[in-house]
Amino acid sequence: MSLDELELELRRLRGVLAVGFQESDGLLLVELQAGPDAYPELARDATLIANQGAVGPVAVEVVRWGDRANAPRETRLRLVEITNDPAVGELQVRLALGDDEVVGRASTDHGLLAPVEATVAAIRVFLPELRFLPGWARLVETTPDRRFLVVASVTDPDTQEHRRGAAEGASPVAAATRATLAALNRTIALDLAPLL
Amino acid sequence: MPEPTATLLESLIETARLGSGLASAYRALDLVVDRYGLADAALVVDVPGLGRQVLHAGRRPIGDDEAHLHDAPEGLHTQPPLDEPVVAELLLALGAMALRYDARPDPGGSRPA
Numbered sequence: 001m002s003l004d005e006l007e008l009e010l011r012r013l014r015g016v017l018a019v020g021f022q023e024s025d026g027l028l029l030v031e032l033q034a035g036p037d038a039y040p041e042l043a044r045d046a047t048l049i050a051n052q053g054a055v056g057p058v059a060v061e062v063v064r065w066g067d068r069a070n071a072p073r074e075t076r077l078r079l080v081e082i083t084n085d086p087a088v089g090e091l092q093v094r095l096a097l098g099d100d101e102v103v104g105r106a107s108t109d110h111g112l113l114a115p116v117e118a119t120v121a122a123i124r125v126f127l128p129e130l131r132f133l134p135g136w137a138r139l140v141e142t143t144p145d146r147r148f149l150v151v152a153s154v155t156d157p158d159t160q161e162h163r164r165g166a167a168e169g170a171s172p173v174a175a176a177t178r179a180t181l182a183a184l185n186r187t188i189a190l191d192l193a194p195l196l
Numbered sequence: 197m198p199e200p201t202a203t204l205l206e207s208l209i210e211t212a213r214l215g216s217g218l219a220s221a222y223r224a225l226d227l228v229v230d231r232y233g234l235a236d237a238a239l240v241v242d243v244p245g246l247g248r249q250v251l252h253a254g255r256r257p258i259g260d261d262e263a264h265l266h267d268a269p270e271g272l273h274t275q276p277p278l279d280e281p282v283v284a285e286l287l288l289a290l291g292a293m294a295l296r297y298d299a300r301p302d303p304g305g306s307r308p309a
Contacts (some may be wrong), residue, residue: 008218055271151233
């Protein structure tokens, strides 16, 4: 039995959500992540399958999870538009949550940090208590077809907690804006939900 | 040393032609991790026959599930977050098709269940 076949057999067991493998000192550790519909004998059945399918000694670990029905609803901000007004040296980022749109502004003097600042400013219109501040943005790669890959970082100054996101765009500014959203969207989803 | 992106792409195409659906999905995850310099990636899909499934890059164990994959919505989940909707949707489609292909009742057939 190949590793693919072994993994598939394990995934067929009721309640199995994920299968992972790790080798250590000649022992193959098989980890099963199981959901709320997993049955009591899952570990026994998985061990039987793993021992039949694996070459050499094998250990099975089953990690059981609770009910995901109560999982929070995810809410994401959408990038509507990025505009640049060279006359006043201002970058504007327009974001939307449902039908509501807001604009964040930053000085273009700040280079690639400007889209991070403008995006955070726009988010702060929705969430005035947002604890993250703009950190930095770096161009990681320019592809041969002139696409730009940027990593952006925001920081909570109280806890020194960082959130980083990566995104590609047609310009470094567009990529940095999307990277900032990527960094924060999951973190702020719960706070945004009541606004919808 | 990590494989270059071009090598990973060739490997993905070759696996899609001749290998299993699962292997193809994992190759695609590896490719995205490499292409975007990600620390981690996982794909959450829901397919007939297998139900909700989580594929973790490198077939690695999820452990304590710090990324909350067990209650994450269907789609591509990366660390750091990657805002590339087209890539995420294509990977989701590939993962779903790959699992359906592998899970079909007639493994010798040529059409996914």
